[in-house]
Amino acid sequence: MxxxxxxxxxxxxxxxxxxxxxxxxxxxxxxxxxxxxxxxxxxxxxxxxxxxxxxxxxxxxxxxxxxxxxxxxxxxxxxxxxxxxxxxxxxxxxxxxxxxxxxxxxxxxxxxxEKMQGSQWKTVINNMESGLMLIDERGYVHLVNRKFLQLFGENSLHYIGYLYYDVLAHKSIHRVVQETFLYEEKMTGAITLSIENQKHHIEVVGAPVINDVKELKGAVLVFHDITDLKRVEQMRKDFVANVSHELKTPITSIRGFSETLLDGAMEDEKLCKQFLDIILKESSRLQALVQDLLELSKLEKEELQLSKKMIHIDEWITNITTLIEQQANNKSISFKVNLEKGISFYGDPDRLQQVVLNLLYNGINYTAEGGEISLQISSDKDAVRIKVADTGIGIPEDSIHRIFERFYRVDRARSRNTGGTGLGLAIVKHIVEAHKGKIEVESEVNKGTTFTVILPKEW
Ligand SMILES: Nc1ncnc2c1ncn2[C@@H]1O[C@H](COP(=O)(O)OP(=O)(O)O)[C@@H](O)[C@H]1O
Ligand SMILES: [Mg+2]
Structure with missing residues (x-):
């Protein structure tokens, strides 16, 4: 040209x-x-x-x-x-x-x-785990990030250039913005959002944007999804409520029967023995409960100290079988053991004994007289499989995923009668996971249940 x-x-x-x-x-x-x-x-x-x-x-x-x-x-x-x-x-x-x-x-x-810096900022803002909204001093929205759009839906054009109260319906967000502008300080609020049909708890934090000459230029709103935190908090509250409830029943009973005894029932020898039996049984329950709770809290500590040793199955199993044979006999349940000879692997022998005993006791407790329980241990190159099966009452399908929860029982009354605390399987799961293993359940109501513990040999 x-x-x-x-x-x-x-x-x-x-x-x-x-x-x-x-x-x-x-x-x-x-x-x-x-x-x-x-x-x-x-x-x-x-x-x-x-x-x-x-x-x-x-x-x-x-x-x-x-x-x-x-x-x-x-x-x-x-x-x-x-x-x-x-x-x-x-x-x-x-x-x-x-x-x-x-x-x-x-x-x-x-x-x-400038382009690189701009794109770096964009990357940071868009990949933040919290939602972000920038509002100017007149209340117009200037920026929203990706997480914000995930939380509130729509695209950025729906928000940018509009007044915040026209595009956000939540009154508590309005309050947070107004107070941030009014007091020129960090303000917080909370809202709940329904995302994909799930309720999410969101914490809203408003922070004023102030320039070099101390003029208010707008506000940054940050939205934290605190649903998981809330869930943990709720679990803790539930746990405390459950523990109190579990403790209350035997204590009330012990207290009631001792009072009755003192009120005169003591004179009747037959009644006295009957009540003392109940008191003994309830105090054993209390003891079992406290023991299980202590065990759980030990297992839940950050670093669970396993004392790992080489376990030779043939020796290790004798403790278990003697204990179980006796219990099974008492209830006329047959107990079969099927061991592959010469298995040895690395693990905490006492804790793993606890696992197998818990599963076998459950087998006895949830199987009617005349039934059968079995223990089968096999091994391949990478893992040891411990299978505990029974021909008992089984677990309904909709309960299977909950049985490892603390205090969850399919049938509360039955579990209590057997002296169960509702903590056995929670403890089992903890120990298995501490060994980097996993536990699987198969069950059919009125047919029976099979638990399989799979422990890796190398870890
Ligand atoms: N072998 C089984 N057969 C049927 N139900 C079982 C069996 N093992 C566990 N369950 C169910 O799982 C619940 C939780 O088990 P667990 O944690 O050991 O507590 P519990 O103290 O009640 O035995 C039991 O209350 C019972 O309803
Ligand atoms: Mg149990």
Missing amino acids: GDGSKGNLFLRYTVMMTSVFILMGIVIVPFTTGDEQFFVIFALTIAYIILLVLMYHLFENYVKPIRASINVTNELVKGNYNVRTYVKPAGEAQQLSELINQLARNLQEMYIQ
């Missing part, structure tokens, strides 16, 4: 100059004669050539570079920082061209840096 118009301009000036010289020739030459005439024509021709060369020089060294510089500057103004002008190796305009190119390079660098 520059070259074309330069070419034109140069041509125009050449034509103009040539015309002037021809005119001068036409006017002057008729007034001369002979040698004089030859001299005039010669002088005019020389002058013409010198002027032409001079003009060409001016064009090349001044007009052309200046025009190129103008073009480049024009592009820079438009925001195209990739352009560079041609630098002639010599001539007065060389410096100008070089400076303009330097300027273009600096601008380009600044632009790239």
Whole structure:
């Protein structure tokens, strides 16, 4: 483009100059004669050539570079920082061209840096785990991040440029914004949102945006999803309530029967023995409960200290079988053991005994007289499988996923009659997971239940 118009301009000036010289020739030459005439024509021709060369020089060294510089500057103004002008190796305009190119390079660098910084901020803001909204001092929304949109739905166009109270319906958010503006301090509130049919608890924090000269410029709202925290808090509350409830029953009973005894029932020997039996049974329940609770709290400590040893199954199992055989006999339940010989693996022998005993006791407790329980241990290259099966009452399908919860029982009364605390399987699960293993349940109501503990050999 520059070259074309330069070419034109140069041509125009050449034509103009040539015309002037021809005119001068036409006017002057008729007034001369002979040698004089030859001299005039010669002088005019020389002058013409010198002027032409001079003009060409001016064009090349001044007009052309200046025009190129103008073009480049024009592009820079438009925001195209990739352009560079041609630098002639010599001539007065060389410096100008070089400076303009330097300027273009600096601008380009600044632009790239700014773009990178901008995109870094964008990345940070959009990948924050909390929702974010920026409001100016008049209440108009300037920015929302990705998490915010996940929480509140819609896209950013729905919010940006609108007044916050027109796009957010929650009164507590309005209150947080108003108080943040009023007191110019951090303010908090809470809302609940329904996201994909699930209730989410959101904490709203408003912080004022204050500039260098201490003027309020707006507010930043941050939205934290605290649903999980709430759940943990609720679980703790439930646990305390459950523990109190579990403790209350035997204590009430012990107290009631002792009072009755003191009120005179003591005199009747038969009644006295009956009541003392109950008191003994209830205090055993209390003891079992406290023991299980202590055990659980030990297991839940940050780093559970397992005392790992090489376990040789054949020795390790004898303790378990003697205990269980006796219990099973008492209830006329047959007990079968099926062991693969010579299995050994690494683990905490006492705790794993606790696991197997708990599962077998459950088998006895939830199987009617005449039933059968079995223990099967096998091993392959990577893992040991301990299978405890019974032919008992089974677990309804909708309860299976809950039986490892603390205090969960399918049938509260039955569990209590067997002396269960509702904590056995919670303890089992903890121990298995501390060994990096897993536990699986298969059950059919009135047919029986099978628990399988899978323990990795290497860990
Ligand atoms: N082998 C089983 N057969 C049927 N139900 C079982 C069996 N093992 C556990 N359960 C159910 O799981 C619940 C929780 O078990 P657990 O934590 O050991 O507590 P509990 O003290 O009641 O035995 C029991 O109350 C029972 O309803
Ligand atoms: Mg149990």
